[in-house]
Amino acid sequence: MARTREFDLDAAVDAAMDVFRSKGYEGTSMRDLSEATGLGSGSIYAAFGSKDGLYLAVLDLYRQRYATPMVDLLRSGNDARAVIREVFIGTVDDITGDGRHLSCLIVGASMERAHQDVRVAERLRSTTQSLELALYDLLAEAQLRGQITTDRSATDLAGFLVTSLQGLRVMGAINPDRAALTRYAEVALTCLD
Template structure:
């Protein structure tokens, strides 16, 4: 008879996600994960198969917690410039509020794991692509309504804005100065005319 899982897998994934954000994938040992989650390594292996499986679950949770709210915000159908600006300022606020300077798992995963792990690369690509598509929709509608200049295609603008958002996260990991990050965000937003 199979044993009943005696821990909350959602809580374990959340704790593991924070451990990976603090130390990266390579820097996080199974011991770190058992300490962070309060779950024994055998139970973690039984639930997730491996450290890699737990990392993939952490990436999925990170997307739900950090990317999906931005995508949902973009789909609120407000003024294109205002909603995109709100996404940027919300991102800056998250970075500045994170005094622990935890890594963005999208950026960290891209630098540390995507080259060698196709599953990680696919998850990162899907997350950034979803954000890009949401931006594309807002930009295309803004151009149709004449609120965003049409001199650049919405796909190119969306790709640039995602790159800029991720750049803010990289710079915020170096120095989470809200004023400096806000100024950089405002420069990026000049692409909207």
């Protein structure tokens, strides 16, 4: 019928993600995105419609790549304390992983885009809620087994843990000190005692 698309859509979104993470939404120009993806601006507009459209695609990929595995890990059926610690350590690793200063797209979007674009706000709420819910199920079960404190509701504990994860992202952006962030995470985990 016609000419087939030559580039990999997912790879383009992937490349765009790095740019948005390091420069933010407003700080990123379509020319930046053209260079990073290797596509002409026409191709980008054909595939995503607009800069906003590409940003939303990036946000969805980010959620799929980082949030979903986290939820899966929490629902893997392993020991509650162990998997939660793993999630925290994984987050610290992600923050201090390389020197490329790629800040968290979720936190960045919360600050820069949530108040401007309702579709971004919806995605952010959905992401944090699914994370909170996975934590809730895990914590409620652990409470029944007497493995963690029952002084606080599983709902509050889950929300607190997500809050701590977001806080680590911010602190990591200010000072990417892996050892310090790890210790802060350890303190957060003591709230389960």
